[in-house]
Amino acid sequence: MISLCNIQNREIVVFGTGLNAAKCTYYLKNKGISVKHYLNNYKSIDSFMGRSVYDLKEHIYKDIYVLVAVGDISAYITISNQLQSLGMQEFSDYLYYGWLNKSIVLLHGNCHMVIIKNYLESSKKFGEQYAIYPNPTICENKKRKIDNVVLRNCDVWIHEDIQRNNGYGYYLSDEFLRETISKNPQVREIIVPHLFGLGKAFFPQSDINKRNPAISNGKDHNGMFPHADTVIDRCIECEMSVNDIVLFCKSGNALNRDDIIKNFEFYMGRIKEREQAWDIKIYDFILLNYKKAKLFYDIGHPSNIILEKISHEILQKLGIYENELFSDETLDYHESPVYPEVSKYLNLEWKEDYIRESLFAKKMGDKMDFEGYIKEYLMWCYDRGE
Numbered sequence: 001m002i003s004l005c006n007i008q009n010r011e012i013v014v015f016g017t018g019l020n021a022a023k024c025t026y027y028l029k030n031k032g033i034s035v036k037h038y039l040n041n042y043k044s045i046d047s048f049m050g051r052s053v054y055d056l057k058e059h060i061y062k063d064i065y066v067l068v069a070v071g072d073i074s075a076y077i078t079i080s081n082q083l084q085s086l087g088m089q090e091f092s093d094y095l096y097y098g099w100l101n102k103s104i105v106l107l108h109g110n111c112h113m114v115i116i117k118n119y120l121e122s123s124k125k126f127g128e129q130y131a132i133y134p135n136p137t138i139c140e141n142k143k144r145k146i147d148n149v150v151l152r153n154c155d156v157w158i159h160e161d162i163q164r165n166n167g168y169g170y171y172l173s174d175e176f177l178r179e180t181i182s183k184n185p186q187v188r189e190i191i192v193p194h195l196f197g198l199g200k201a202f203f204p205q206s207d208i209n210k211r212n213p214a215i216s217n218g219k220d221h222n223g224m225f226p227h228a229d230t231v232i233d234r235c236i237e238c239e240m241s242v243n244d245i246v247l248f249c250k251s252g253n254a255l256n257r258d259d260i261i262k263n264f265e266f267y268m269g270r271i272k273e274r275e276q277a278w279d280i281k282i283y284d285f286i287l288l289n290y291k292k293a294k295l296f297y298d299i300g301h302p303s304n305i306i307l308e309k310i311s312h313e314i315l316q317k318l319g320i321y322e323n324e325l326f327s328d329e330t331l332d333y334h335e336s337p338v339y340p341e342v343s344k345y346l347n348l349e350w351k352e353d354y355i356r357e358s359l360f361a362k363k364m365g366d367k368m369d370f371e372g373y374i375k376e377y378l379m380w381c382y383d384r385g386e
Helices: 019-030 073-085 112-121 124-129 148-153 174-181 198-202 230-237 242-249 257-277 283-289 304-317 340-345 370-382
Strands: 011-015 035-040 051-055 064-068 094-096 103-108 130-132 156-159 188-191 206-208 227-229
Touching: 011 019, 019 035, 064 073, 073 094, 103 112, 103 148, 112 124, 112 130, 112 304, 124 130, 148 174, 156 174, 198 257, 227 230, 230 242, 230 370, 242 370, 257 283, 257 340, 283 304
Parallel strands: 011 035, 011 064, 035 051, 064 094, 103 130, 103 156, 156 188
Antiparallel strands: 206 227
16 A cells, blocks of 8 residues: 555655646645646646646656546556656556555456456445556456566455466466565455356357457457357258257257256366365355356356355455445356256246347347357358358
8 A cells, every 4th residue: 555654755746637636636735745746748738736737758757756647547557657668666656646545456367357346346435445456357468477566566466266377377377476475464365266167057068169260350369159059060060951950959959958967067066166265155156046047148257146246255355345336347248048958957047038238249130149149150150141
């Protein structure tokens, strides 16, 4: 935590000349701290709130502490890189102004963390005490590491159990990160469920899809259907027509009862086994609720029901109790349907008319029901139309 006490012996400079800079100045004034001057990129004014404004490139940086007062955290990241290029170090020489007097939370894991972050930040009580550092998800971390200065300054480390042989590099593993973080005896560690791949309990038809080209000019390698549908693939091997494939998939006889139950028990067993390493348990919650609602969008992505539960558990470990949390994002980008026989033999009480309903969900039609899913899969993976 960087408190005002840590920086009050330095001359304070605010980066920005907008509303957030005014808020920052007002906050400091009420704490008896005066702002020396302001900084901006490509300045168009000479003064702000009675003090001089300097262009970032024309100012000499010595014995000052910069509070970056911008509203967009992505803008802060850009400015942070600029300040580092001038020899300044995050936390020691500059900070995002909204993090003052707050414990820094480092979220580390896959895309599940995006939703958990939303839920945590929807808690007013959490926001009063904690600030989440803008750490990219493990799959989007281009540097394949987390800077040591971040690891040394985080107060709460919330992460999935990332193995040393993970696909994104040893420097993002628990084993490596713990070496640096453990040097800060005050840091609190919370290990959350790592459920990627374990949702297959409800999707025995899903596998790796080798017939799934990238989209967005090759940048998005997940394509439209990263999960192969082995039922549809077998139908293609049998040279069935599109209409016959639709009828077969919807028949309730495409998957074997014993295989469905065996698959469910295997992956639920994996969850129970793996949660021994987690501070937050989820097996009992899944077992209690899987018949009532869809808990996984596909084999890799739990629904918000699970992620909200995990978020509540995180907050409770931090001594915060909230009745309602909120996230307007979901992980249904590549949502898979639950086959009718899976629903039957697992005694699921819920039904789904449509899948991939969010703004960012990948579908080619306006709506995707089970039949639409089958037809889009056939077109995308096999160039098969009616």
